[in-house]
Amino acid sequence: MSAENERIKVELEGVPETLLWNLYNRAEEARRPGSRLLDDPRAVELVDRIDYPFERFGAASMAQWHALRIRCLDDEVRRFLAERPGGTVVALGEGLETQFWRVDDGRVRWLSVDLPExxxxxxxxxxxxxxxxRSLACSALDLRWMDEVGDGVASRDVMVTAQGLLMYLPEAEAKGLIAACAERFPGGRFLFDALPRAMVARNQAGALGSSDGRYRAPRWEWGMDVTEYRKVAAASPRITEVRSLRFPRGRGLYALAPLSHRIPGLRSLRMSIIAVRFGGDPGSAE
Ligand SMILES: C[S@@+](CC[C@H](N)C(=O)[O-])C[C@H]1O[C@@H](n2cnc3c(N)ncnc32)[C@H](O)[C@@H]1O
Structure with a gap:
């Protein structure tokens, strides 16, 4: 990483590089004049500060879709903070997400956990x-991050998020991570997104990338269809609730987004946003 004319060169590869794809899509939607689904001035500012060939992601045709995904995730984090003011969000694989600034209630504590680079x-x-x-350089799979959640934080006041992360993990590791959180944070929550099986299969066959072929997403390992969300409960006997969240309404064809889980044909293309709650004695997370 180097700074040149105050722009900062970012050189990442593989899965870490995908954070720039998400950032770019958020910024493109946030830059839209007139009606837009996302206000994210920090994402816009970051894209302007970063020296990286964002054009290789192609036209930001995914921007609206990303914005709907983000709105859904942000709303769930806001619901958590409304119920648990001053709660702690642990954002696994956070990349350059700017969610803190979108949902900040003035009291939330935020721990961002990602790979060292x-x-x-x-x-x-x-x-x-x-x-x-705070941020912590640690793999989400190295459970030592749990010790950094904070002294005396009650586990019911913890929401762990994994946005744009679990699709890069084999299913057993993804579910093992959810189960470990259920053990460690009784009364807490877990929020994640999952890609549909058909999309994962196309990625694994090498058929998914930017429209002009200049960018190809790294291999996705795990997918699940929107109809399968209840199966997540099998990850741990401590899971007491699993909800599949409804997307908000978008523009044009995306006006159908709130019903997309019901429409055959669209259903198999739709990403899932899953909110999990853990039961148990919600004592201290320490
Ligand atoms: C698709 S990006 C998502 C970034 C961000 N959450 C978002 O939605 O914009 C994937 C992120 O996962 C991170 N990552 C990959 N493997 C990881 C691991 N084992 N532990 C923690 N983070 C990981 C990458 O560094 C990157 O920031």
Whole structure:
């Protein structure tokens, strides 16, 4: 990473590089004049500050879809914070997400956990601001991050998010991670997104990338269809509730998004956003 004319060169590869794809899509929607689904001035600012050939992601045709996904995830985090003011969000694989600024209620504590090369980029562009906003260089699969959640934080006040992460993990590892969170954070929550099986199969066959072929997503390992969300409960006997969230309404054809889980044909193309609650004695997370 180097700074040139105040623009910061970001060189990432493989899965970490995908954070720039998501960032670009958010910024493109947030830049839209007139009606837009997302306000995210920080994403716009980041794209303008980063020296990276964003054009290789092709036209941001996915921007609206990403915005609907983000609106759905943000709304669930806001619901959590409304129920647990001053709660702690642990954002696994957060990349350059700017969700903290979109949902901040002035009290939330935020721990961003990502791979070392990504955290280096995040700390440069979005410096930590402890005690409310911290980042940790640690794989989500290295459960030592759990020890960093905070002294005396009650586990029912913890929401773990994994946005754009679990599709890169084999199914057993993804479900093992959810189960480990259920063990460690009784009364807590887990929020994640999952890609449909057909899309994962197309990615694995090498058939998914930007329209002009200049960017190809890394291999996705795990997918599940929107109809399968209840199966997530099998990951741990401590899971007491699994909800598949409804998308908000978008523009044009995306006006159908709130019904997309019901429409045959669309259903198999639709990503799932899943909110999980853990039962058990919600004592301290320490
Ligand atoms: C598709 S990006 C998602 C970024 C962000 N959550 C978003 O939605 O814009 C995937 C992210 O997962 C991170 N990642 C990949 N493997 C990881 C792991 N084992 N532990 C933690 N983060 C990981 C990458 O560094 C990257 O930031």
């Amino acid at each position: 990504t955290v280096e980029v995040r700390r440069t562009l979005l410096p930590d601001d402890p005690p409310r906003r």
